[in-house]
Amino acid sequence: MNQQVHNKLVSFIWSIADDCLRDVYVRGKYRDVILPMVVLRRLDTLLEPTKDAVMEEVRFQREEAQFTELDENGLREASGYVFYNTSDWTLQRLRDTATNNQQLLEANFKAYLxxxxxxxxxxIDKFKLRSQIRxxxxxxxxxxxxxxxxSPYINLTPFEKLDPEGRRLPALSNLGMGYVFEELIRKFNEENNEEAGEHFTPREVIDLMTHLIFEPIKDRIPPVMTIYDPACGSGGMLTEAQNFIIDEMGLIRxxxxxxxxxxEINDETYxxxxxxxxxxxxxxxxxxxxxxxxxxxxSSMKFDFMLSNPPYGKSWASEVKYIKDGNEVIDPRFRIRLKNYWGIEEEVDATPRSSDGQLLFLMEMVDKMKPMKASPIGSRIASVHNGSSLxxxxxxxxxxxxRRYIIENDWLExxxxxxxxxxxxTGITxxxxxxxxxKAPDRKGxxxxxxxxxxxxxxxxxLGAKNCEFAPEHITEIMxxxxxxxxxxxxxDEGLASKVFRNQDFGYYKATIERPKxxxxxxxxxxxxxxxxxSKLREPMVWAWETYGDRVYTELDSLAKTLVExxxxxELxxxxxxxxxxxxADTWLKQQNLLHLAEKLMAAIGTDEYTNFNRFALAVEMELKARGVKLSASEKKQILDAVSWYDADAERVIKGTVKLKGDxxxxxxxxxxxxxxxxxxFGYFATGKPDEYLEYETESDLRDTENVPVGETTLDETIHGYFLRExxxxxxEAWINLEQTRIGYEISFNKYFYRHKPLRTLEEVSADILQLEEESEGLIRNLLAFSQ
Structure with a gap:
């Protein structure tokens, strides 16, 4: 479509808001009328040439065929589109027969809808157009x-016509109408800056994405293709992708x-x-x-191309119940299998934090990729994310x-x-x-x-937070x-930078390093x-004991209300x-019995300080056995925890011994x-006896982790070698807990593209300070002169 015609048409429609809706709607609500009316008028003009055929089909079905319900297939065939209108009205007829009786016009308009x-x-319902008409x-x-x-001065029809002065008004193709519609959406989004990013991606960003998706395989584009956007908003990415195929690539289809x-989840945007x-x-x-x-x-479809700008930083807590049952992922789109440290494949968690679901949209697109056996080009995806996905x-x-699933499958280009x-x-990166x-052969891995x-x-x-853009030459340079x-x-500090990495460069092992208790x-x-x-109820129990003493054992029911208050x-x-x-009362009596038992143990064992906890625990165990007292593991632990503490000079606490020999x-x-x-x-310490090894209890407060790059060597050599060196x-006395080793992947642009900027010299800083002092003194002198 001619750019001048396009601009004129957009300006005319844009002016309707100020000419007709000022004082009736606040400026931010103009779009609620203009956009649905543009849609309605375009659909109306498309149906005008076949209006008589549709009405004849309606008459035939009702009078001759005597259908109780109209047959949609016949009406669509008569209209020539997948939509139709069976009322006697068109927008032109509504206008031609209208009087100043707004109520009658409203009734006729609703009959038309x-x-x-x-x-x-x-x-119409999603736009809430009926309420706007009212x-x-x-x-x-x-x-x-x-x-x-x-108005006869604009042409929203697909046919050329003349205006009242005899000037030619070019026909408006479907593609041209799409451009007009998208331009209106863009302008309204710019007017409502606070909402723009929710459903509108800047045109130049979409342009770059379409270049990235289509251009590398332009010679292998399939004759029939499918394009998908799981968060399509107003459809900008979908229509721009289609326009790119037709306009930019010269593939007339x-x-x-x-x-x-x-x-799309938002009703109006949908x-x-x-x-x-x-x-x-x-x-x-x-x-x-x-x-x-x-x-x-x-669920049953795979797509050739996918583009999306999913919401980021948006909670998906309300949708968790559809994806997970407790800790189990029930949606197959988000179930993946990865090999653990030992090389054994297992199902792992592939859901991000509930506060940010953007990676779930990426997984949705990954799930919809066409396998190579179904398509010679496979599938290509372009998706916009903020930094947290990295x-x-x-x-x-x-x-x-x-990230690991995508990179290890070699899908990330x-x-x-x-x-x-x-x-x-938003101003974020x-x-x-x-x-x-x-992938192309030179990109594999x-x-x-x-x-x-x-x-x-x-x-x-x-335009809101937007203060810059890509120029066409920038997109060319990136491509x-x-x-x-x-x-x-x-x-x-200008231009772009680019680096190429191996897939494994983003991987690391998070190895747990233990130290003995x-x-x-x-x-x-x-x-x-x-x-x-x-210990879990210490604060209220201490208060109750200090306030009421032994009454907590005999009068707890009468104290309950006060304790709760x-x-x-x-605010516990x-x-x-x-x-x-x-x-x-059982809680209080249980703790009291433990206290009395501990008093008896103290009387029997004494109050000497033990630097070897193993001997102390054995002494306690022997005394309990002598008294015929059987405690649960948690009760015994509670007594021992109460009278022990970490000390770097103490002996290591033995967990047990294991026999290791033969197979x-x-x-x-x-x-x-x-x-x-x-x-x-690796935590097995020789005792000096044949085939016998000690295992020590670990001190959680001293536990540490080391991120070990994946590198080129085997898993064990990498982690063990790092441990020996670092x-x-x-x-x-530390050791590696391989059972807790996890594999992680992350991508850090700041690390890969960091450029050191040397500090300014002392002379430069001093010169700036002196200059600022001169300027401030000059301002003060001017203020004093002005006040006099």
Missing amino acids: DGFSQNVKEI HMASKDVLLNVLEKFT ASGDVYLYGK AICKSDMMIKGNNPENIKNGSTLSTDEF FTGDAGGGESNI AIIQLPNNLFYN TYIWLLSNN KVQLIDAGQLYRKLRKN QVYRDMAVVDREG RLKAQFTAERIAELRFD WCEKQ NLSRKQQDALLN KLDQLLHRLGCDPSQLAD VKPHVP
Whole structure:
């Protein structure tokens, strides 16, 4: 479409808001009328040429065929579209027959809306157009708006016509109408800056994404293709992808050759997207309304291309119940299998924190990739994310597992860092992830990172948070670096930088390093006094004991209300289970019995300090046995914990001994990847007796972790070698707990593209300070002179 015609048409429609809706709607609500009316007028003009045929089909079905319900197939065939209108009205007829009676016009308008097919009625309902018609009628502006949209000076029809002065008004194709509609959406989004980023991605970002998706395989584009956006918003990415195929790539296709699919949770945005599909001749039934995460609307489908800008930093807590049952993932889209440290495949958690669901949308697209046997090009994905998708989540956690799953399957081609303040409602740094399950041979096993954060041109006027944009030459430069998979160093503070990494460069093992528990122990009256209280209920039990003494054992029922009120006043927020335990006499008696038992043990064993906890615990065990007292493991632990404490000079606490010989020893050595002399590095310490090894209790407060790069060597050599180099020389008694080793993946642009900036010299700083002092003195002198 001619740019001048396009601009004129957009300006005319844009002016309707100020001409007709000022004082009737606040400025931010103009879109609630203009967008649905544009949709309605376009659909109306498409149906005008076949209006008589549709009405004849209605007459035939009702009078001759005597159908009790109209046959949609016949009506669609008569209209020539997937939608139709069976009322006697058109917008032009409504306007031509209208009087100043706004109530009559409203009634006729509603009859017109009621005549549409169900798919258009859904759009009308999502737009809440009926209430807008009622509001405009009540404010006496409905006729004015209708006159504007049916004006003979604009042409929203697909046919060329003349205006009243005889000037030619070019026909408006479906594609041209799509451009007009998208321009209006863009302008309204810019007017409402606070909402823009929710459903509108800047055009140049979409342009870059379409180049990345299609251009590398432009010679292998399939004759029929499917394009999907799981968070499609107003459909900008879908329609821009279609436009790119037709305009940029010069591939003139029938609309039936490109099938667009999407899902959107917001009702109004969904209505915009679905109506846009209708306007452009695409199948509106391929656009679904609802949560992508809650229901798998396209579970049986795979797509050639996928583009999306999913919501980031948005909670998916309300959708957890559809994805997980407790800790078990029940949605197959988010169930993945990865090998653990020992090389055994197992199902792992592939769900991020409930506060941010953006990676779930990426997993939804990964789930919809076409396998190579079904498509020679596989599938290509471009998805916009913020920085948290790159590094949030610990090794073995959901986010890390998702990154690992994608990278280890060799699907990640590149990540492009975008400039700050490129989007309308946020200034944060964003990234485009580019995925393919059919990488070019030179990209296999590699990931390209492109830092285009300094590549932009400033806007003359800010649009919300957006103060810069990509120029066409910037997109060309990014694409050139991507195509060449070039390594580029940034020159100064401008331009872009690019690096290429191996897949394993992003992986690391999070190895747990243990140290032995060393305890001293001693019975004292002060220490065992703590046994009177349950450690989980210590605060309220201490208060009750100090306030009421022995009455807590005999009068607890009468004290219950006061105790509960005290807990509420202190805002302890006890659970129902904790409150029941606190008010249960058995809890108090159990703790009292432990205290009395400890007093007897102290009398028998004495109050000497033990530096060897093993001997102390044995003495306690023998005394309990002599008295015929049997305690549960938790009760025994409670007594020992009360009278012991960590001390670096104490002896190590022995957990137990194990026998290692023959096949059992060989299997362990093979699993650990070490020889017998190195078993202590993995927590098995020789006792001096043949085939016997000690295991020590671990001190949780001294537990540490080390992130060990995956590198090129085997798992065990990597971690063990790192331990020998970096840990053991400093902490000889430490050992590796391989059972707790986790594999993690993260991508750090700051680390890979960090450029050191030297500090300014003392002379430069001093010069700036002196200059500021001169300026401030000058300002003060001017203020004094002005006051006089």
